[in-house]
Amino acid sequence: MAGAIQLKRLFNESGCEASIAVLEKASEVGAHSLSGAIFDPRSLNELFPDYKDRNVPFEAEVKEEHMYYLMEGKKIPFPYVPPSMRHHGCYVTSLGKFTRWLGDRAEEEGVDIFCGFSGTEFIYDDDKVIGVKTGDRGIDKDGERKPHFEPGADIHAKVVVLGEGTRGSLTKKLIQKFNLM
16 A cells, blocks of 8 residues: 555656556455554655654554563563564554555545455566456356356556565466566
8 A cells, every 4th residue: 555655646746647556355455454563653654754643543652672481380581672673663553454544545645446356367468567357256166157257357557566465376476477586
């Protein structure tokens, strides 16, 4: 979502009109982000310098850290917290709530979000990615079409940006096709 917001802003600043769309496989934004997290606000501050005034769904600010060695029936405090485990100034948040909040901000910026659509295949023109095909709907557990079957749609774009992470199914296909690893 942050990438979509930034792209929309860059297009607006340059005077170019462009439609930015996000395909969200979940039925609603944030539905697949289930865990809590410690969130470092530095990147959020770059995107929204006034984030503290925007009702971000943070539960609490991390003000101190402690580490313990846990054993059956007792705990032993570590005298030192390694830098990689220090989170002073970060926030505790629900990833689902934060992702929904960020999705709302994206829509306010003019980003179109289409929930319930997953990209399943790339559309190519020779070796150039020109879009994605969304998954078919109305398929039963055996792969058979149900009465309300709807074929996936082909969505064409001048630029396709993946936001699924390195282990995403489309990312894996792209890495394999272009021998990127």
